[in-house]
Amino acid sequence: MSGHEYEPSAEERLIARHFRPLATHPGALGLGDDAAVLTPPSGCDLVLTTDGVIAGVHFFPDDPPDKIGRKALRMNLSDLAAKGARPVGFLLALALPAATDEAWLAAFAAGLAEDAARYDCPLFGGDTDRTPGPASVSIAAFGAVPHGRMVRRSTAKIGDCVVVTGTIGDAALGVELRRGEGRRDPAERWRLTAAMAAHLRQRYLLPEPRNAIAEAVLRHATAAMDVSDGLAGDLAKLCRASSVAAEIDVARLPLSEAARTALAAEPALIETVLTGGDDYEIVLALAPKDLAAFCAAARAAGVPATEIGRIAAGRGARFIHDGRTLAFARPSFSHF
Amino acid sequence: MSGHEYEPSAEERLIARHFRPLATHPGALGLGDDAAVLTPPSGCDLVLTTDGVIAGVHFFPDDPPDKIGRKALRMNLSDLAAKGARPVGFLLALALPAATDEAWLAAFAAGLAEDAARYDCPLFGGDTDRTPGPASVSIAAFGAVPHGRMVRRSTAKIGDCVVVTGTIGDAALGVELRRGEGRRDPAERWRLTAAMAAHLRQRYLLPEPRNAIAEAVLRHATAAMDVSDGLAGDLAKLCRASSVAAEIDVARLPLSEAARTALAAEPALIETVLTGGDDYEIVLALAPKDLAAFCAAARAAGVPATEIGRIAAGRGARFIHDGRTLAFARPSFSHF
Numbered sequence: 001m002s003g004h005e006y007e008p009s010a011e012e013r014l015i016a017r018h019f020r021p022l023a024t025h026p027g028a029l030g031l032g033d034d035a036a037v038l039t040p041p042s043g044c045d046l047v048l049t050t051d052g053v054i055a056g057v058h059f060f061p062d063d064p065p066d067k068i069g070r071k072a073l074r075m076n077l078s079d080l081a082a083k084g085a086r087p088v089g090f091l092l093a094l095a096l097p098a099a100t101d102e103a104w105l106a107a108f109a110a111g112l113a114e115d116a117a118r119y120d121c122p123l124f125g126g127d128t129d130r131t132p133g134p135a136s137v138s139i140a141a142f143g144a145v146p147h148g149r150m151v152r153r154s155t156a157k158i159g160d161c162v163v164v165t166g167t168i169g170d171a172a173l174g175v176e177l178r179r180g181e182g183r184r185d186p187a188e189r190w191r192l193t194a195a196m197a198a199h200l201r202q203r204y205l206l207p208e209p210r211n212a213i214a215e216a217v218l219r220h221a222t223a224a225m226d227v228s229d230g231l232a233g234d235l236a237k238l239c240r241a242s243s244v245a246a247e248i249d250v251a252r253l254p255l256s257e258a259a260r261t262a263l264a265a266e267p268a269l270i271e272t273v274l275t276g277g278d279d280y281e282i283v284l285a286l287a288p289k290d291l292a293a294f295c296a297a298a299r300a301a302g303v304p305a306t307e308i309g310r311i312a313a314g315r316g317a318r319f320i321h322d323g324r325t326l327a328f329a330r331p332s333f334s335h336f
Numbered sequence: 337m338s339g340h341e342y343e344p345s346a347e348e349r350l351i352a353r354h355f356r357p358l359a360t361h362p363g364a365l366g367l368g369d370d371a372a373v374l375t376p377p378s379g380c381d382l383v384l385t386t387d388g389v390i391a392g393v394h395f396f397p398d399d400p401p402d403k404i405g406r407k408a409l410r411m412n413l414s415d416l417a418a419k420g421a422r423p424v425g426f427l428l429a430l431a432l433p434a435a436t437d438e439a440w441l442a443a444f445a446a447g448l449a450e451d452a453a454r455y456d457c458p459l460f461g462g463d464t465d466r467t468p469g470p471a472s473v474s475i476a477a478f479g480a481v482p483h484g485r486m487v488r489r490s491t492a493k494i495g496d497c498v499v500v501t502g503t504i505g506d507a508a509l510g511v512e513l514r515r516g517e518g519r520r521d522p523a524e525r526w527r528l529t530a531a532m533a534a535h536l537r538q539r540y541l542l543p544e545p546r547n548a549i550a551e552a553v554l555r556h557a558t559a560a561m562d563v564s565d566g567l568a569g570d571l572a573k574l575c576r577a578s579s580v581a582a583e584i585d586v587a588r589l590p591l592s593e594a595a596r597t598a599l600a601a602e603p604a605l606i607e608t609v610l611t612g613g614d615d616y617e618i619v620l621a622l623a624p625k626d627l628a629a630f631c632a633a634a635r636a637a638g639v640p641a642t643e644i645g646r647i648a649a650g651r652g653a654r655f656i657h658d659g660r661t662l663a664f665a666r667p668s669f670s671h672f
Contacts, residue, residue, distance in 0.1 A: 027381075032489070032490070033489050033561070034415040035416065037381045037382070038384055039381050039382075040376035040381075046373070046375075046376060049370060049427075050428070050461055052463055080371065091386040093388050095390060095472060127387050138429040138474045140427045145373075150371070153369050233345070237348075241368055
C-alpha cells in the first residue's frame, strides 16, 4: 500500500481468481466480506454437517486435483442426502503446502465449481492457509428440510425393511487396488478385467452421493444414515441409536460385477466389502408398506435400491450368510 | 463386532468423552447422527463464517492446548461480532497427529467447552481425523442477525467517523516476543516490564473477541469488519469495498501501555502495530450523530472504543502521523 491505494494481497487475488466463481449465491457477497449471510428457506430447518479430506489419509497425493475438492464436497452432500435434506451451500477451509502450483489450484477449483453447480450447492465462504503439512480440504455444508422432518438414525422401528442404495464395497476394494499397485497386483489375484478394476478405483476416487433420492428418503424412511465407514459398522450404529437389531441377508447385498468377481476369487474379501468404508451410499429403514413406493421413486431417479433385510428386536447388525452370522475383526473404519 | 453387539470405535469414544459435553444444543443430537439440525431463529438471517489455526502457522506447537481451540473459536466469534450477529453455534474439523495424547485432547476440549459456554456458542458437529501433518483446527461458525441487517464492509459513507475497539498491535508485538525468545530478547530492547511483555504475549495467545458490543455494532455502524490482518490493510479493504477513503490520525490510535513503551524505544514498530494482524478488534464506520451513543454502549459493555479518523472521498486508508502519510512495505497479512 502506498498509503493512497490498496493493492489486493496474493491471498485475495487467489480467492478472487479461483473461488469467487463458485460463490454464486448473493449472500456470499462475492467472498468479499468477513462472513456470508443466508436467509433460511421459509418453514425449513437447516441441516449442518462437516467432513473433509487430507492428502495421504483420504486421497492419494497424486490424485487428479479436480477430483479432490469434489470428493470432499460429495462426502458432505452424502450426509445431507441421507438426512432427506436438499443442499443449500458450503464453507471451505483449505490448507495448502507451499509447493502447490497455480495449475493444481485452478484444476481443484474447477472440479469443485462443477459439483457446486451440479448439486446446486454454492460456496458461501472460505479460509485459505499455507500449511507445512499435507494438503487438506475441510467442508461445512448446509442443507434444508421441512421443519421437524430431518431423517435420523435413531428412529428405526422393529419390522422395518432395511434398504441400501447402489452397490457396497466397491470403494474399499478400489483403495486396495490403489495400494497394491506395483506389488503383486490384486487385480490379477481377483481376476478382474481392466474395466472392473477401473470401476473399483473410480468408486474410491469420486463418490456418487445419492442426493437425487433425498426427497424419497424424506418421504419414506423411518431412519437413515450415509454409509461412509462400512455397511456393517454404520448399520450397527443405526441399530444402536434406534435400540433395535438388524438381520441382513448377505446373499441379497447389492454388489457390482467387479466386487462379485473379486469375492468369487477371494471370499474373505466380504469383510473388506462390509467394513472398508467410503461407499457414500444410503442405508435406510422403512415400513414394509412404503417399500414399493420408495423403490419406484429411486428407480425414477436412476438410483438402485435393494432390500437387504429387516429391523428386529435386540441389538447389533447381524450379517447372515448360509445360515451363519459373519464375525468381523474390525467392524467399522475408525481414525483412532 | 461379535455380530451380536456393537462396540463403539475409538473415534466414537473419543468424541463422546471429550466433545459431547460441548454439544449442549438439542439439534446437535449428542453428536450421534450424520448431521445436526438447526431451526433458524424466527425473523433472522444466519451469518456464516469459517476460520482456523494450524500448529506452526497460527500458534506455537507448545502453546497450552486449552488455548488452541479457544483461539480458533474466538477468531470466528470476532467475525460474527463485527457483523452485528449473536453466536448460534459451530462445527469443528480437527486433524491430530498420531502423537496427540489423551491429556492434550482433554485440555483442548475443556478450553473449547469453556468458551462455548461463555459465548453461548455450542458445538453442533465435527469431524476428527488423524493427520501425518501438524495439528489443525478448523471451525465454521453460525450467528444470527435480524433479517436484512447484517453489517457489511461495503456500506461506509463519506463523513462517517472511524472507530476501533480495544487496542491495536498488541498481538503482533506479542508474536515478535515469542519468536525472539532465546535470542536477543526484544522485550529488553523495547524496555518492557515483565507485565508488559506478558500482556503482549497473552494478546497473541488468546484474542478477546468483542461479542459484547455486537448489538451496538448492529444498531449504529454503517459498515464494520474485524481486524485480523492488521488495521492498515483491513481498513483499506473496508474502504475499497465501500469505494471511499479513510484518513486516520496515528496520534489517536488506541495503544496499550506495553505497545506505547515498545514504540517509544523503536518507532519503526508502528508498521508491526498497524500491519501485523491478530488483533481481533472491530473497526467500524458510523454517522457522527451516532458516535456518542455507540461509545456509551461500548463503555457499558466494558469495551474500549476510540474514534481514530474519518471516512472521506477517494481511495485507500491513509495513516497520518505529524502531517505525513505513513507508507508500509507490506500492508496486510497474507498467507500467499
